[in-house]
Amino acid sequence: MTDAAAVPAPLRAYGWRDDAPAGVAFAAAGGGRVARVTEQHRSGYIVTDGARDFAAQSPAAWIRAGFDPVERAAVGDWVRLDADVDQILDLLPRSSLFKRGAAGEHQKTQPIAANVDTVFVVTGLDNDFNPRRLERYLVLIHGSGASPVVVLTKADRSDAVDALRAQLAQIEQGGVPIHAVNAKDAASVAQLHGYLAPGRTVVLVGSSGAGKSTLTNTLLGREKMKTNAVRGHDSRGRHTTTHRALLPLPQGACLIDTPGMRELKLTGDEDTVDAVFDDIDALAALCRFRDCKHDREPGCAVRAALEAGTLDPARWANYAKLQGELATAADAVAAQQARKGEARVQNKALQKRLDEKYGKR
Structure with a gap:
């Protein structure tokens, strides 16, 4: 266990909380230093320990082709550093991303x-x-x-x-x-x-x-x-x-x-768009049929609201568009994960055959 006193007091001004996911993980890590990422560049990171900002080297795995960007540090992340050199050892768990x-x-x-x-x-x-x-x-x-x-x-x-x-x-x-x-x-x-x-x-x-x-x-x-x-x-x-x-x-x-954003693609990890369109979600619950497509079905509360002018057609169109984008993105993520899973199985099978033929190295 890492003593909470190992976390510099000034870091608490940067948002450090012992009971947050990062705090719990660092306490169980058994050594090292904690810092927060303040800048991210192609060549590495600038981090702070609350007293000073300094460059920190990222783990070699983070710069390999194909490494998942979500698994490397972003600005705002908490990282565990080596006790003696400015080398990032671990990305600590996040409370939000x-x-x-x-x-x-x-x-x-x-x-x-x-x-x-x-x-x-x-x-x-x-x-x-x-x-x-x-x-x-x-x-x-x-x-x-x-x-x-x-x-x-x-x-x-x-x-x-x-x-x-x-x-x-x-x-x-x-x-x-x-x-x-x-x-x-x-x-x-x-x-x-x-x-x-x-x-x-x-x-x-x-x-x-x-x-x-x-x-x-x-x-x-x-x-x-x-x-x-x-x-x-x-x-x-x-x-x-x-x-x-x-x-x-x-x-x-x-x-x-952050720099200005021109494109805002959904990731496919979003649970739903209904929370942002709770008015439409509430209307859909009043439709006669639970699987109503809100097109020409009888008793559609959404269509009735559009015809009555109580639901903005532009808001409804954006809701439908985002629902479609989320479904497409989620399918792409699922297919991507399936391919990775299949590749892992194939690699294990290949390694097993090699071990059987040549012996473990």
Whole structure:
């Protein structure tokens, strides 16, 4: 057993908890040091022990082709280091992992941030505003183990704050907090401080130009992150944040800023999309037939709500689209796991034949 005193006290300001999965695993590990990943680069990691940030070498297995990205550290992860050298020995268990499907045809998963309590989904009250994209974010967050909060930026530059916020009524009624802020104004941003208590971790996600870096600077109380102007015709911005980084905030929490995301693929690991569309789920429960397809079946409560105008057709279409994507992604993950399982069986059989022919080496 590792003595809890082996964990430097300053790490608790970075979110360390003895009773969290990482804390329990480290206590049972029997040695080493603990650190949190603050930056991830192609060449390695920057970690902190609470007192200083330093480079740490990753295990050789993590850089091998075919290694599952989910099994290597991401920003926010807790890792166990060698007692004497800055070498990562183990990835400690996570309490949450926000991830997305990686771009491309193959079904791969890209970890974004680990061990986060809250995900701030940042969207501008300009041409960046897109309720359907927000719903997609919420599906990914629901499967992460973290809690979502929608942060609407550029409230000072919009004359339609109330009208745009009204388009998110179903999201808000589903229990997701929504805050409209001027990201440059500390007094306006102060409404987010309730999520930033000591020991908590928040990650910012959203499109380029949504105001994540501006919000980060205001929360920090200093110009830490570079900011760029957005294009006037579509409110898109350049990637002012080029890599994910964990930063301690004066409010006591840790903040993970991320580059803008253009693609939000489901991973296939999400349990369901119903939790994000609880209004549609409730309507479906009222259909005459339990296996109603919500097409032309008699007694369909969903179709009745669409015809009555009480269910937004765009929200329903996005629900159906996400359901289809989740089913496709889940099938791809299952097929991938089956192939890996078959390959393991074949490799064991081959090794057994070789051992029988040549003897064990």
